[in-house]
Amino acid sequence: MSKLKQKSEFNIDAADCLIANHLYAPSVHCSYYSCFQLIKYIISYCFNKDYDQQSFEIRSSKQNSHQYVIKLIREELRRNTERNVERELIRKIKDLKQLREDADYNNIEIGIEKSNSAYQQAKVVREILVKNFIR
Numbered sequence: 133m134s135k136l137k138q139k140s141e142f143n144i145d146a147a148d149c150l151i152a153n154h155l156y157a158p159s160v161h162c163s164y165y166s167c168f169q170l171i172k173y174i175i176s177y178c179f180n181k182d183y184d185q186q187s188f189e190i191r192s193s194k195q196n197s198h199q200y201v202i203k204l205i206r207e208e209l210r211r212n213t214e215r216n217v218e219r220e221l222i223r224k225i226k227d228l229k230q231l232r233e234d235a236d237y238n239n240i241e242i243g244i245e246k247s248n249s250a251y252q253q254a255k256v257v258r259e260i261l262v263k264n265f266i267r
Contacts, residue, residue: 139168140164140167144254146162147163148251151251156243156247157236160242163253164229171204171261175205186245203226205221235250
């Protein structure tokens, strides 16, 4: 198993454990990164762009790593799925990313509602990714 895919699975499990222990802000971080890491794995596994190639393309582009992976997965979904699948995934990833930025960087409270929302969104994103790329 890919180490990054394994980290992705660890992170979704960690999010669940953190929520159960009332550690809401870090759970959001783990929910988001479980998706980010899974997308990077999919790009390597399904698109034949190993992690070194991804790093090179990120450095060569005007995008950060998050923009890069989201753009690639979006383009692939747009070509190969119904439009509503691509829109749902991108909307959920953007919402999840905003929740993660709030949890990590902003001086606001992250309670159970936001934590659960991030976790549920991550579960949906992961389900869409697995269904469409990891058969």
